[in-house]
Amino acid sequence: MHVPSTEDILKLSSDHVAEFINDHTSSKTLSVIMRQLNEQLMSADEAVRNAAQAALQRLGFPEYA
Structure with a gap:
């Protein structure tokens, strides 16, 4: 199965x-x-981190501390 990108999840x-x-x-x-x-989430790029966090939230996972 195709592994979706962060953008796909969003x-x-x-x-x-x-x-x-x-x-x-x-x-x-x-x-x-x-x-x-x-x-x-550990990327040096803030935009990448923010997108990953948004994707996790979209999937229903709680916000990381």
Whole structure:
């Protein structure tokens, strides 16, 4: 299964988030996506960090401290 970009995740409508998580859990790509987003949270580029944080929030994960 294709691993979506941060931008792809940000484009998800609220109605499709549960399906997205289910599909990527089933295909075992959710952990890859989460790893990429977590790496982006540590980026030196503030825009990259902000996008990763927004993507995590879009997926329903709480804000990181």
